[in-house]
Amino acid sequence: MEGMTVRGEGEVTVDEVRFELFRVLWKYSKYDESVKYCQKFRLGGMKFDSEFQISRKKESIGKFIITLKYISCSDRFASQPGDEQSKSKRIELEEEESVGRKLKSHLPPVTIFLSGQEDLITEYKTGKWKFNRVQTVVGGLYPFFEFWIDFGTNELEDKIIVLRMGNILHNQTLCDVKFKFTNGEEIGAHAAILSSASSVFAAMLRTDFVESKTRIVNIADSDMDVFKEMLTYMYTGKAPNMEKKKFARSVYEVAHKYDIELLKNDCVNLLTTQLSNSNAMELLVWAQFHSLPNPIEKSEQFIAKNSQELCSQPAWLDFMKDHPQLCLKIIQRMARLL
Known part of the structure; x- marks a missing residue:
């Protein structure tokens, strides 16, 4: 059965989880590692309608090659549906290299993610994504692959x-x-x-x-x-x-x-970019109260590096009195800088 291709096998479900971001789930109703499976599906976005083909074939034991490619892409707002201009905006994907070069200026921006995979190798040619070393995910009654397709704007x-x-x-x-x-x-x-x-x-x-x-x-x-x-x-x-x-x-x-x-x-x-001699101690106290590790770290570093000027301010004495633990941490940082 090696080399045999089964088309239209399994079920593809598509959900638009946010504007122009689609989750594509391909479940197999049959499963044979020696068979190449293919399935088509369509995405309808705000600007582009796109048809894809997804296929899977064996690469090695437990590993597969997944290929996702455009079949067609149309700009919904190019003109009114059904007229000649609209038809001319619909791009049919073919294997010829000349067509591939032409498509570069027409295909919408798109990013493809394949869920639940490690050690993944991805190849891309215009309108076609190839994922090597893919492992089938098993869940529920049937094995499946999950894609995320993001057209963005x-x-x-x-x-x-x-x-x-x-x-x-x-x-x-x-x-x-x-x-x-x-x-x-x-x-x-x-x-x-x-x-x-x-x-x-x-x-x-x-x-x-x-x-x-x-x-x-x-x-x-x-x-x-x-x-x-x-x-x-x-x-x-x-x-x-x-x-x-x-x-x-x-x-x-x-x-x-x-x-x-x-x-x-x-x-x-924003707060960490606004650190200055006039607000560093106040920001540190505020960040400590809200348990914010990054501004705490940035504030302590800033105060330690600018200690010569800050320690001469009247506010430093109040800081030492009201926040002895924070003051101790800063003094330890200052010592490491010597």
């Missing part, structure tokens, strides 16, 4: 999406949740976006909390500017005023309360 498309999402918040368009602050200020937002970005808001707005019924959330422990910066990040993935307004620590605290991990990371990264 280009920079212009990203900017347009971010701009539109930012405008929805800025213009307060069709808001269904209202945040009220102690100084009388208020701002609206959208339950769907809040719930997708924060597990805390998801629980608050979907359960028996009073906020799920009134859709009014009273904020007593955060300023409007800080809270709005967090909301802006939830809508756009960016915190545009954090560096200028120097309130990264406050933004971190509100992001921590509402479980927005990526924003917390951005705050920590």
Whole structure:
């Protein structure tokens, strides 16, 4: 049976787990190491519709070669469906080298991941990915392979999406949740976006909390500017005023309360780049309180390296008195630098 090819064997399921990121699971209903299996599947994204073929053949005992290649790719927005221009934008993948060169300027950007593999060797030619030394994953009733296909988006498309999402918040368009602050200020937002970005808001707005019924959330422990910066990040993935307004620590605290991990990371990264003689001791104390290893390490290093100037400041005496353990660690670092 060696060399035999079975087409259309097994089941391919496709899930779009986020914008333009697809999880592809190929399960075999039959399994014979001597047989080459092939299967086609289609992905429908926001911009491109793509058809792929996946195949598997034996390489050595327990190891296989998995090949994934484009069959066709079409730009959905090139023109109206069915007209001649649209047809000309559909690219059929063939084996000829001349066609391969032509495809380079038309295929959308794509990254392929193959799950659960070690010691993997990957080869790529235009429109075709080849994975060597692949092990079949066994789970449930049938063996399977799992791929992640990420088309991503280009920079212009990203900017347009971010701009539109930012405008929805800025213009307060069709808001269904209202945040009220102690100084009388208020701002609206959208339950769907809040719930997708924060597990805390998801629980608050979907359960028996009073906020799920009134859709009014009273904020007593955060300023409007800080809270709005967090909301802006939830809508756009960016915190545009954090560096200028120097309130990264406050933004971190509100992001921590509402479980927005990526924003917390951005705050920590920004704070470590803003270390100076005027804020290093204060940042170290704050980082110690929040158990943040990276800013603790960076702050201790900075203080030790700049100890000659910092130790002459009046704040150093207060620091020694109020935080003797931190002071001892810094003195030990200073000694190692001598």
